[in-house]
Amino acid sequence: MPDTASATKWTVDQPPSDRLVAGWTGGLYESAIRPFTARVEGRIAPRHHLLMATLKGGAARHSFTTDGGFRFEGRDAPGMISFLPAGCERRLELEKVCWEWGAIAIDPDLAPLRLDGVGPFASADDPFLFGLVRQMHLLATQDGALDETYCDAMSLALGQYLVSRGKVVAHVRPRHGSPTLTARQVRQTFDRIEAMLSGAIRIRDLSEPLGLSEGHFHRAFRASTGRTPLEEISERRVERAASLLSQTGLSVTEVALEVGLSGPSQLARLFRGAKGASPSAWRRNLSR
Template sequence: MQQKTRNEGWQLTQPPQDHLRIEWPGGRFETARRRRTGEVEGKIAPDFHLIMVTLSGGAAHHAFRTDDGYRYEGRDAKGMVSFLPAGCSRELRLRDVAWEWGAIAIDPAVASPKLHDAKSFLVGRDDFIHGMTAQMRGLCRREGSLDQTYCSTMTLALSEYLSNKIAERSPRGPSPKYTLTRRQLRDTYERIDARLAEPISISDLSLSLGISEGHFFRAFRGATGQTPLEVISSRRMDRAARLLRETDLPIVEVAALCGIASPSHFARLFRSHKGHSPSLWRK
């Protein structure tokens, strides 16, 4: 069993402490602690299916979005579990965080076939996954390694458990007739983010993918559950929130940098997304 301390696939502005990573054929396990930190931003881009668990502690505010359209914004607490499929990246932001986490990565080659098309998700608590991850953390910390047979068995069990959970969560109706691939979604999000200060039209986004506006609109909504306008507005407000926190720019300039010319419209839109006025958010 190979032990490493590198953190491939994780790009964080402030790395955690006591990070440990152990690999075996078909999977790997990682665990780390983080002392109280005011703010952390970063990106996770796994090559394996990744199951992440908050083992203890948490964060006052955790916001993230994934390439396949999943978004979360709220508190993070002990027991929370999230799933990120292989090849799908997640951009994250944490405030007032102090925790210990564990992550189990499953090679798609050995995972249940049902996981191949699975999308990102988060659950408030899952005792089975939390218990498995905590047990692996304890063995890893105490013995400095993990038995390969044990890890392979746990990985297969977790793969089947996740497959069943995802099947339970899936809607019983038919899949969307129109959708976008993960690469198309990632390219679209990158194009949106690069042009948040400018007007963005459906044609701007559809032409880059070589599809019609109508097809793009239906496919985007089928893939994300949101319209392009809803996503553009949300990402503009995410940028505005960061600028208000991190800079002293006047609110009218923040609005302009987010593609909104009217300060009153910006204030209404910001409040509808964040629950506070721009000036109150900055305090």
């Protein structure tokens, strides 16, 4: 059984309640409930690799930065997941938060796969990782313990997914002589776009963490993925908007602001180009 007290060091000014911990030889599952709190500040310093998910509720604003410069700022809601490698500290701020979260912690010394190359990331659209946390949560809360064989299998699946996730790049043949990004740089850029989607995204925000000039980054991104950074950002804004339109009761104006756009007219223009219909018409068609 792992030392559950030291798997992750949580330092927050207002600790959550109803903490649950269920462990196995290679890691542990942890969850907690936080009643409405106006503001929370703190740090997370994991000794284990840590996959976290918002199971219920959320936060009006969730902002964090990690060692290495990865940052996220936006609204938090059920389905939001994030990954923090062992030894990578996160500084966080939450506003108007009321949620239930779950976390899978994997001992790096016992992990079936080496995850040294997997960096921190956050995503509001990764059903596999969210489903994994939710399933482990159900088992831990129903039984009060976790089956060793099941957890070993899930740890292997999680590790393989995280490793392969960093290698997913559009299959585009780079132009001869054009600068390109590595698979890891592309994945890191995708993660940064996802994390910053609720606000303005500048090319500099994407190029500086890679140590590249804006011009070099723009050319390399296009050569590596077959699209410009703006095209990638716009497509992700539309897909995030479609998810909000189908799963929430937010107005079109509210959805536009949630995905970092200036208003409903800008969302409508992008949405028609990608979906062939306005956001309102697209939402109405879902119920037919």
